[in-house]
Amino acid sequence: ETKKGNCHSLPYLYKILADEIDAKAHISVAPNHFYIKHQNKGNGWYNTELTSSIFPIDAWLMASGYIHLDAIVNKLYMEALNDEQMIALNMIDLAKGYEKKLGALTQKEFILKCCDAALKVYPHYVNALLLKAETEKKTFDALMTKYNAQYPTDILKIPEAEEIFSEMTAVYSKVHDLGYRKMPEEMYLKWLVSLKEERNQYENKEISNFKSTSK
Template sequence: MKYYIAIFVFIVTFGKGQSNQFYDDAFQAIDNMAAQKQPYSFKTAVLTVENAYYQGKLDTVEVNRKIRFMANFCNQIIKNRELTYHEKDRSEVSKYAAIFSVMCQETPVIVNNDTLHYKPFSYDFEDVFGHGDLANLFVSKLVNTQKGNCNSMPYLYKILAEELGTEAYLALAPNHVYIKHNIKSIGWYNTELTSGIFPQDSWLMASGFIHLDAIQNGIYMKALNNHESLALCFVDLANAYNRTYPENDGVFALKCANKALEIYPNLITALILRTETHKSQYRKLNPEEAKSKDLLVQLNKEYGYIHKLGYRNMPQDMYLDWLVSLKTERSKYEDKRLGH
């Protein structure tokens, strides 16, 4: 009898995906940062999500070692390179330039009188959305392979900025994350790590999927502060959980989405996560149930709100063409204010 009870408990707990200590602990850790109950660290938040997905098996010591190596490399570049920039925020700009060099440029390194060439990170066109393997979106995968995408690369940039004692602002575009900085000489500018250039806003608008309402409502092209960046981690955590437990009942995903929306009410990825979770729940109900009818009404309101904000779905093949256009039409979209 005890044997059958044990099997039943296992199915209830893990079949629906209602309880997993790694995911619960990760949620609590990020929530504590958001509530300022423990020190903020974007690196800790990101690696906590990835470790939950790996169920505690991520070698965080090795990932941290590689991140420290890159941060030290940045410091060496700052120390040994004279920056042709003379505004009061020169020390901060030198950090941005060093991170960009480490991530996007081949950099000569002298070791025992020999010159080695440090290879930059490259864009991985295989499984760019993590459909085959969610880990392809991870910072840990990026630092281990030096191949990444528009999720892992800006995340690592922000992590390195914080390691150097400065800030970097994440920003969103359709299916995309990039970096924004504000410096005294020119104000705001964009850093695109997948191609290693500084594009004008016109490139972002050229996708054709950024509606003016989306900009005005802050769902795209908004510089996210540290608190808002944690909201992204809640969405990442829900996506990881859903990948681990594809048949779950949606409770954990909604918990993450709602927490993200507390922080950043118009975070489009959280709004979509909430709506898609409700849609999944609706499909499992009998259409004649009162609960089903209520959920359908709610779904229609949520889809209507997302559309009203200016969100438009960008097909994946069009996204890749748009991303490649930054290299093929570099002279058209590069920000000339940065003195290239």
């Protein structure tokens, strides 16, 4: 209806259907985005972009400008996820659903449990790390409001506030050290459009040619 979320739901649907026919397919993470990775003997790993029906090369992913080299080295993005890591994706989707429906503060305990469980099997899952940090931040902001604090330092002598602030800053620091850089929505949309407008530049010719000749 809104045409939003296709880059999220389509890879999930594709993965479900692939599993049903025993075909190997892996979901992979990019900034604000999911896509599919396949592997064959002739071409090795290749990407499938379902929202555009194109097989893009890795250069397209890098062209966003928001995939730092550290993010690739630390497997923050572009990794072919296994089934356990896929469950972690679903857990964070569930936590975000609770957050949107019922609020982060009322569901803090459940949201953080989901984050911690997801991070056990997928320690560098950026969406889990961000959700955990942001939930802690909302909790800290609520404490500042409760105590009429103008600055964070005004309540750091309170044990609960100090613990939350310490956890929040530690997670934010970890996310940054792993190579995460926030991608603005406007830039994300331009990045997606670039795949269609500059198809010849970013399309995997070997896979596309194989697709054409196999019809």
